[in-house]
Amino acid sequence: MGEQRSLPVPDGLEGERLDAAVARLTGLSRTAAADLIGAGGVFVDGSTALKSQRVLGGQWLEIDMPGPATGPVIVPELIDGLVVVYDDPDIVVVDKPSGVAAHPSPGWTGSTVVGGLAGAGYTISTSGAAERQGVVHRLDVGTSGLMVVAKSETAYSELKRAFKERRVDKEYHTIAQGLLDPLAGTIDAPIDRHPTADHRFAVVANGRASITHYETLEAFPHASLLTIGLETGRTHQIRVHLSALRHPCVGDLTYGADPVLAGRLRLTRQWLHAVRLAFEHPVTGQPVEFRSDYPDDLRTSLALLADGV
Numbered sequence: 001m002g003e004q005r006s007l008p009v010p011d012g013l014e015g016e017r018l019d020a021a022v023a024r025l026t027g028l029s030r031t032a033a034a035d036l037i038g039a040g041g042v043f044v045d046g047s048t049a050l051k052s053q054r055v056l057g058g059q060w061l062e063i064d065m066p067g068p069a070t071g072p073v074i075v076p077e078l079i080d081g082l083v084v085v086y087d088d089p090d091i092v093v094v095d096k097p098s099g100v101a102a103h104p105s106p107g108w109t110g111s112t113v114v115g116g117l118a119g120a121g122y123t124i125s126t127s128g129a130a131e132r133q134g135v136v137h138r139l140d141v142g143t144s145g146l147m148v149v150a151k152s153e154t155a156y157s158e159l160k161r162a163f164k165e166r167r168v169d170k171e172y173h174t175i176a177q178g179l180l181d182p183l184a185g186t187i188d189a190p191i192d193r194h195p196t197a198d199h200r201f202a203v204v205a206n207g208r209a210s211i212t213h214y215e216t217l218e219a220f221p222h223a224s225l226l227t228i229g230l231e232t233g234r235t236h237q238i239r240v241h242l243s244a245l246r247h248p249c250v251g252d253l254t255y256g257a258d259p260v261l262a263g264r265l266r267l268t269r270q271w272l273h274a275v276r277l278a279f280e281h282p283v284t285g286q287p288v289e290f291r292s293d294y295p296d297d298l299r300t301s302l303a304l305l306a307d308g309v
Helices: 018-026 030-038 113-120 153-164 239-246 259-264 295-306
Strands: 002-010 042-043 060-064 082-089 091-096 144-152 169-177 184-188 189-193 201-203 211-218 222-229 271-279 287-291
Touching: 018 030, 018 042, 018 060, 018 201, 018 211, 030 042, 082 287, 091 113, 153 271, 169 239, 169 295, 184 239, 189 239, 201 239, 211 239, 222 239, 222 295
Parallel strands: 144 271
Antiparallel strands: 002 060, 042 060, 082 091, 091 144, 169 222, 169 271, 184 211, 189 201, 211 222, 271 287
């Protein structure tokens, strides 16, 4: 451990989960804060605590800060299927295949976008945590499609601001189980970590505001092809919101999809693809837009649905 910090909980954080409060007060990531609490490195009014407990204004926190980071590092590699669709001195836009993470993280031993870019000779921004350099937004490992990565420090700062201010237009396509009623609508439901499953998220009363817009593009006997627009960018947002409606993404076994239907459609991951990304260029200010076609596995599943499988 590094330094020990002692500080009160501000009134403005009353009701927050302990891991969220520690993250906001220290600058640690939410995951790092949760790990620190789990290791017994956080005391609330002199007692050890659970990461999920809610804090009260005025409670006293004693935090044993972690020492210098020795976490995941970027490993340069060549990744089959990672396609660069645009590149200039400030940004690089990639079409990410399924099975590739955005950046290294504890427990992940597979390929990453930043590792693939490094292996291909691209130099990206050094802003952000060491293992997340240049990454301004993420796609889940099992989600394919478009990602933008910052190459310059200016691009990193401006893109982070654009995402925070919701000035980036992100469009996804997914196949959801069943037929949604109504065929188009908005899901406005707060999301936070699942209360019992560490690697999942859920709609919870005191979660972060999360808004998803959907529209049905085509209906099939057992599923619906949807276009999705996001106002917010919470982890697993589309997957959590559709699961909460009892219409999970086909193939998304983590969030309740039918494994039999996934098998019939030859899916080994969720049917979810980032098809369009549009924003103002962070340096020139000019509007840019990028599109991505469905990869082979998703095209195959869609064709099987159309054939009535």
